[in-house]
Amino acid sequence: MKYYFSVILIIAAQTCFSESLYRVEKIAQCTRNNSHAYAINNSGVITGSCGNKIFIAKGADYDIFPSLLSSPLYGTLQPTAINDNGVIIGFHRYGAKTKAFKYIDGEFQELYIDSSAYGALDINNNNEIVGWLDKGGNHDSFISNGQSTVLKLSDISSHISAINDSSVSTGEVWLRNHDRQGNYRRAYILKSEELTLIPTLGGVNSWGEDINNNGVIVGSSETEDGAVQAFYYNDEEGTKPINIHDAKVSHATAINDNNEIVGWYKTFQRESxxxxxxxxxxxxxxxxxxxxxxxYLPHDINNEGVIVGVALEGRMHVPFVIYPNF
Incomplete structure (x- = not known):
């Protein structure tokens, strides 16, 4: 166990919220490039990548895997999610192959799906895992809870990016455009094996990134004028834009159960x-x-409003944590 946090900045700021106070920390014990904090659960346990390995961190505790004895997996490991049971999922790459894994009770286990390439993208608190698998250059989707089931959501390509505790999921499907050449992709909601396309913000393409336990979906959509804008969707309001002043492009990446949404945007001055x-x-x-x-990019937010992601320090990609109102 190692002490891993290094305080970057403590600041009280007058914002559009009431006297918001934030503490930003980087996971300083991870000194390798291309490192990210990918996910955080509601107990504050963070997982991410440090170079080609995985770290698990909480408070002053920091562990990195695999050690020489801790994992049968090899190649580059990337975690994608952690649930409130402490189960971590993700995928590992070696050569031309990509395979999904879960880390549970101190052990790495490889998920088996009949494909040369497949990855796990999210896990809910019922330990249901969702993701994608290769089918000759395109993707199908899968859900796994002990046994893996392949879901053919499109005759072209699809993946499930997130699933909530009611087994409602979202992601994107590729569809054929019969009005013009080419295909397009759409965000969707998948409930009880029924797939419903989410209306866009007026454009053709959209992406579903995350869903919370209230059934609110976040992602990005093309607008009528071709711009890309962050959105949220629920059954009552439909698809609603997240309007950001001076944003040329914006993406929503994660949402918690308090309907707090994180994402990123780029201005017309090319500032991110x-x-x-x-x-x-x-x-x-x-x-x-x-x-x-x-x-650079926020990956996740838990129900306490703690945000994790990746920042640039010179040419280094470093994992960060933002704590609100401490």
Whole structure:
């Protein structure tokens, strides 16, 4: 066990929220490039990649896997999610092959699916795992809870990116465009094996990234004028844009059960920001980072509002954690 947090900056700021106070930390014990904090559960356990290995961190505790004895897996390991039971899922790459794994009770286990390439993208608190598998260059989707079931959601390509505790999921499907050449992709909601396409913000393509236990979906959609904009969707309101001043493009990446949404956007001046959408208001979080460290992508947010992701420090990709209102 190692102490891993290094405080970057503590700042009190007057924002569009009431006296929001944030503490930004980087996972300093991970010194390898291309490192990310990918997921955090509601107990505050964080998982991510440190080079080609996985780290698990909470408070002052830090472990990195695989050690020489801890894992039968090899290649580059990338975690994608952790649930409240502490089960981690993801995929590992070696050569031309990609295979999904789960880490449970201190052991790595490889999920078996009849494909040369497949990856796990999310897990709910019932230990249901969802993801994608290769089918000759395109993708099908799968769900696994002890046994894996392949779901053919499209005759072209699909994947499931997230699943909630009611087994409702979202992702994207590729569809044929009969009005013009080429195909298009759409965000969807999958409930009780019934797939429903989510309306776009007026454009052709959309992506579903995450779903919470209220059934709210977040992602990105093309608008009528061809721009890409973050959205949220629920049954009552339909698809609603997340409007960000001066944003040329925006993407929503994760949502918690308090309907707090994180994502990133790029301005017309080509500057990149990460944002938190809360109670109908958008707050840029860049100002809470120390000079020389540029936030790049938020991957996840838990129900306490703790955000994890990756930032740029020079040419290094470093994992970060943002703690609100401490």
């Amino acid at each position: 920001y990460i944002f938190l959408y809360k109670n109908g208001e958008v707050n840029s979080l860049n100002r809470h980072f120390q000079e020389g460290i540029k936030p």
